Amino acid sequence: MLKCAVQSYWEHKLGELLEEKEGEGLLSASNAAGAAPVFLSDFIAAVEQDDIETIRKIVATLHPADAADFLRELPVQQRGTLLRALHAEMLSAVLSYCDEMLREEALHELGVEKLASAVAELDTDDAVEFIDELDEEDQQTLLAAIPTEERIILQQTLNYPESSAGRLMQRELVAVPSHWNVGQTIDFLRGTTDLPDDFYEIFVLDAKHKPIGTIPLSRLLRTRRPAELKAVMLTDFRKIPLQMDQEEVAFLFRKYSLVSAAVVSENGDLVGVITVDDVVQVIQEEAGEDILKLAGVSGQEDFYRATFAEIKARFWWLFVNLFTAVLASWVISLFDESIEKIVVLAVLMPIVASMGGNAGTQTVTVVVRALAMRQISKGMAKKVLFKEGVIGLLNGLMFAAVAGIVSWFWYHDAWISFVLAVAMIVNLLAASLAGTIIPLALRRMGADPAIASVIFLTTVTDVVGFLAFLGMATAFLL
Amino acid sequence: MLKCAVQSYWEHKLGELLEEKEGEGLLSASNAAGAAPVFLSDFIAAVEQDDIETIRKIVATLHPADAADFLRELPVQQRGTLLRALHAEMLSAVLSYCDEMLREEALHELGVEKLASAVAELDTDDAVEFIDELDEEDQQTLLAAIPTEERIILQQTLNYPESSAGRLMQRELVAVPSHWNVGQTIDFLRGTTDLPDDFYEIFVLDAKHKPIGTIPLSRLLRTRRPAELKAVMLTDFRKIPLQMDQEEVAFLFRKYSLVSAAVVSENGDLVGVITVDDVVQVIQEEAGEDILKLAGVSGQEDFYRATFAEIKARFWWLFVNLFTAVLASWVISLFDESIEKIVVLAVLMPIVASMGGNAGTQTVTVVVRALAMRQISKGMAKKVLFKEGVIGLLNGLMFAAVAGIVSWFWYHDAWISFVLAVAMIVNLLAASLAGTIIPLALRRMGADPAIASVIFLTTVTDVVGFLAFLGMATAFLL
Numbered sequence: 034m035l036k037c038a039v040q041s042y043w044e045h046k047l048g049e050l051l052e053e054k055e056g057e058g059l060l061s062a063s064n065a066a067g068a069a070p071v072f073l074s075d076f077i078a079a080v081e082q083d084d085i086e087t088i089r090k091i092v093a094t095l096h097p098a099d100a101a102d103f104l105r106e107l108p109v110q111q112r113g114t115l116l117r118a119l120h121a122e123m124l125s126a127v128l129s130y131c132d133e134m135l136r137e138e139a140l141h142e143l144g145v146e147k148l149a150s151a152v153a154e155l156d157t158d159d160a161v162e163f164i165d166e167l168d169e170e171d172q173q174t175l176l177a178a179i180p181t182e183e184r185i186i187l188q189q190t191l192n193y194p195e196s197s198a199g200r201l202m203q204r205e206l207v208a209v210p211s212h213w214n215v216g217q218t219i220d221f222l223r224g225t226t227d228l229p230d231d232f233y234e235i236f237v238l239d240a241k242h243k244p245i246g247t248i249p250l251s252r253l254l255r256t257r258r259p260a261e262l263k264a265v266m267l268t269d270f271r272k273i274p275l276q277m278d279q280e281e282v283a284f285l286f287r288k289y290s291l292v293s294a295a296v297v298s299e300n301g302d303l304v305g306v307i308t309v310d311d312v313v314q315v316i317q318e319e320a321g322e323d324i325l326k327l328a329g330v331s332g333q334e335d336f337y338r339a340t341f342a343e344i345k346a347r348f349w350w351l352f353v354n355l356f357t358a359v360l361a362s363w364v365i366s367l368f369d370e371s372i373e374k375i376v377v378l379a380v381l382m383p384i385v386a387s388m389g390g391n392a393g394t395q396t397v398t399v400v401v402r403a404l405a406m407r408q409i410s411k412g413m414a415k416k417v418l419f420k421e422g423v424i425g426l427l428n429g430l431m432f433a434a435v436a437g438i439v440s441w442f443w444y445h446d447a448w449i450s451f452v453l454a455v456a457m458i459v460n461l462l463a464a465s466l467a468g469t470i471i472p473l474a475l476r477r478m479g480a481d482p483a484i485a486s487v488i489f490l491t492t493v494t495d496v497v498g499f500l501a502f503l504g505m506a507t508a509f510l511l
Numbered sequence: 512m513l514k515c516a517v518q519s520y521w522e523h524k525l526g527e528l529l530e531e532k533e534g535e536g537l538l539s540a541s542n543a544a545g546a547a548p549v550f551l552s553d554f555i556a557a558v559e560q561d562d563i564e565t566i567r568k569i570v571a572t573l574h575p576a577d578a579a580d581f582l583r584e585l586p587v588q589q590r591g592t593l594l595r596a597l598h599a600e601m602l603s604a605v606l607s608y609c610d611e612m613l614r615e616e617a618l619h620e621l622g623v624e625k626l627a628s629a630v631a632e633l634d635t636d637d638a639v640e641f642i643d644e645l646d647e648e649d650q651q652t653l654l655a656a657i658p659t660e661e662r663i664i665l666q667q668t669l670n671y672p673e674s675s676a677g678r679l680m681q682r683e684l685v686a687v688p689s690h691w692n693v694g695q696t697i698d699f700l701r702g703t704t705d706l707p708d709d710f711y712e713i714f715v716l717d718a719k720h721k722p723i724g725t726i727p728l729s730r731l732l733r734t735r736r737p738a739e740l741k742a743v744m745l746t747d748f749r750k751i752p753l754q755m756d757q758e759e760v761a762f763l764f765r766k767y768s769l770v771s772a773a774v775v776s777e778n779g780d781l782v783g784v785i786t787v788d789d790v791v792q793v794i795q796e797e798a799g800e801d802i803l804k805l806a807g808v809s810g811q812e813d814f815y816r817a818t819f820a821e822i823k824a825r826f827w828w829l830f831v832n833l834f835t836a837v838l839a840s841w842v843i844s845l846f847d848e849s850i851e852k853i854v855v856l857a858v859l860m861p862i863v864a865s866m867g868g869n870a871g872t873q874t875v876t877v878v879v880r881a882l883a884m885r886q887i888s889k890g891m892a893k894k895v896l897f898k899e900g901v902i903g904l905l906n907g908l909m910f911a912a913v914a915g916i917v918s919w920f921w922y923h924d925a926w927i928s929f930v931l932a933v934a935m936i937v938n939l940l941a942a943s944l945a946g947t948i949i950p951l952a953l954r955r956m957g958a959d960p961a962i963a964s965v966i967f968l969t970t971v972t973d974v975v976g977f978l979a980f981l982g983m984a985t986a987f988l989l
Contacts, residue, residue, distance in 0.1 A: 250711075
């Protein structure tokens with residue numbers, strides 16, 4: 034009965050997975066609709082019977098990214114069976130597509146020894162990412178179990194600052210001396226076994242082992258054997274310093290449409306290569322982090338983070354917000370006598386503050402995004418401020434009219450509608466100006482404009498909103 | 512005097528540009544710090560003297576992306592000089608790195624005839640992007656000036672739905688028959704002149720011209736000439752249907768770490784190839800659009816959009832927000848008698864609503880981001896809701912305590928602090944639950960969760976916040 038239930042859960046989950054895949058339009062042989070059901074039950078049976086041979090055979094037909102998906106969908110107890118069935122090479126391919134949670138599970142399921150041999154098979158960038166996620170103790174144990182040569186390279190790479198090009202690069206690359214010709218290069222590629230799995234260009238080194246040119250593979254393939262590399266290579270190519278921040282690296286890849294790029298040390302030696310797949314991850318992460326930072330969720334993006342860690346990531350924003358809210362309340366308390374006399378003020382005042390907060394958030398977001406995309410150069414600040422000022426003023430006039438009319442139909446008091454309308458203009462203008470100045474100022478001070486901008490902005494719009502509305506009401510209506 | 516002023520403006524702008532480049536750590540020959548000043552003044556002189564030969568010579572040493580940067584930094588009058596100096600091939604390379612504004616300027620500066628020959632040189636994906644941005648009339652004139660063969664392909668591509676794989680792909684690709692061997696393939700590549708500039712894999716076709724395999728160039732280069740393609744090719748590769756949405760395409764590239772992928776028609780014919788540089792743009796755009804949508808700025812991301820278009824893009828969000836704010840005001844008006852008696856209520860009530868709005872926005876953002884990254888599968892909704900519920904409750908308890916204490920020190924009224932604390936718990940719990948349910952429900956209904964979630968959410972947190980606080984105050988304090 035229990036087995037049956039487990040199986041039906043599986044069928045359900047895996048069926049869902051498969052269905053999603055079909056939805057994605059994947060047509061590859063192993064995922065074709067016709068073949069899938071047979072394969073699915075074979076696979077389930079193999080894992081349940083701990084049939085290592087069959088599991089290996091099936092996983093061999095899968096893309097490692099799909100194997101990682103299946104692993105994630107398995108019930109925890111059976112993940113171990115699947116992991117143990119894979120030999121080191123397969124395991125390392127699958128692990129490179131797993132998330133942090135699955136990797137930790139693999140460590141505890143397989144033990145350090147077996148995992149070390151799989152990690153040693155990974156490209157340096159994947160291996161370093163893997164090790165970096167472990168806690169200190171596991172890191173040391175794992176490193177100790179890796180062959181010396183690989184270990185030294187990994188330890189070196191772990192010493193580069195986080196989010197630097199040094200961390201992003203892999204050591205595996207193809208470089209040849211500049212006195213070779215195309216034929217010699219092709220013969221070298223055919224005769225060498227420990228080349229990287231995938232590479233897109235070949236670097237050309239001078240006698241001092243400095244890179245002086247690069248040859249995209251499509252160029253190499255189009256050139257006849259006797260041609261000298263020196264004549265074929267491109268000399269205008271990007272050399273990325275080891276220390277460059279990954280955001281900067283992503284910008285260069287995007288700007289120059291790069292697929293791979295050389296990483297050089299301070300004295301110009303070629304030390305590694307960054308490939309576009311790693312950069313795609315960086316772009317995805319950075320964009321995600323900006324979204325979360327704007328909403329006040331700090332730290333690295335991680336949807337699977339534990340509840341407590343998640344509370345911590347959101348705490349400070351809410352804490353600071355409580356104090357800005359208290360500040361706004363204090364502003365209101367200055368006018369408590371006016372409110373006591375005209376209670377309508379209490380009813381209408383949140384409208385002004387809310388509109389200011391929303392309009393200002395729009396401005397902050399547009400400016401933060403433009404800064405991230407490098408669309409605002411130093412000289413442009415005034416132009417942006419002017420444009421946003423005009424938008425704020427026009428929005429203010431429009432919504433002053435709408436709010437004035439709505440409130441007039443509600444309370445039939447022309448003075449109240451007038452005060453509401455003027456306060457709206459004042460606050461929407463303040464929102465636009467503050468929404469532009471705050472992120473630009475934070476950036477100039479070297480702070481991250483995505484993190485704190487909205488907090489400062491809502492403080493401004495709350496205070497100005499309540500002050501303008503209640504202040505003018507006190508002046509004109511009492 | 513005027514010329515001098517223009518020149519010093521130039522020196523300033525270009526100097527700034529160069530400085531930025533050095534900051535980026537670009538070390539390529541043409542950008543090396545030592546060479547730059549000489550080059551800069553040469554370049555300025557050449558453009559001012561309309562010295563076509565020198566301009567061409569200098570641009571030839573630049574990466575087209577850098578040439579596009581220089582073009583953008585030039586005063587408008589001189590952009591024409593630079594554009595006119597370039598021959599079709601150079602022009603097409605530079606144009607593929609220009610933004611919409613510069614492209615339109617180029618059209619009006621150079622005229623349709625000259626531009627058509629440059630556009631015909633572009634890869635189909637770039638050409639289609641270029642044409643798509645023009646208005647209807649310019650489109651027709653430009654298309655008419657393009658040679659028939661290219662025109663038919665471009666018109667076909669323009670008929671694919673926007674944001675589909677068909678629009679993203681280029682027609683230029685390398686495909687060979689499956690009965691060839693490695694040597695024949697290399698000879699073909701060496702002997703053919705109209706190959707794409709860059710390609711990363713070669714597709715293998717069967718007798719019916721259907722793709723049956725792919726060979727990454729690094730694999731081709733490592734294999735000896737007599738090897739049969741059938742034995743070397745990879746048969747498990749992604750085939751992207753023409754109709755697939757670009758977001759879906761980006762997901763596949765990310766998941767499988769692809770550099771290029773085949774695009775197939777409904778009957779399985781190979782029609783084009785998508786390369787990773789186009790996908791990088793898509794990822795960047797989609798992430799940017801989510802940020803802006805969450806803040807209520809609609810439409811495509813475009814920092815340089817005109818002020819009026821920008822107001823339009825932000826109008827509806829603010830308009831809807833005005834009505835949710837009025838709804839919240841109406842809730843407050845239900846309790847105007849209570850407020851008249853205890854004016855402190857008006858002072859403290861925004862705190863509850865503000866904390867709810869902020870905590871809920873955090874939840875919405877985390878959920879929207881997780882949906883975009885496909886981290887929430889169908890079965891997980893309940894788990895996510897439970898986790899967010901726990902976070903909401905714990906946040907509620909924490910901030911109830913803080914708000915209770917702060918308000919006690921302010922008003923020394925235990926009942927008011929008690930009501931404030933309980934209302935905080937209720938609203939933060941409501942914020943978490945609504946912040947989870949709203950985006951998930953929108954997604955299930957086929958709507959975009961990034962667009963409307965925050966509006967619905969703040970409506971909930973305003974209404975629940977004011978209702979809980981003022982309702983309990985009326986019940987307990989009067």
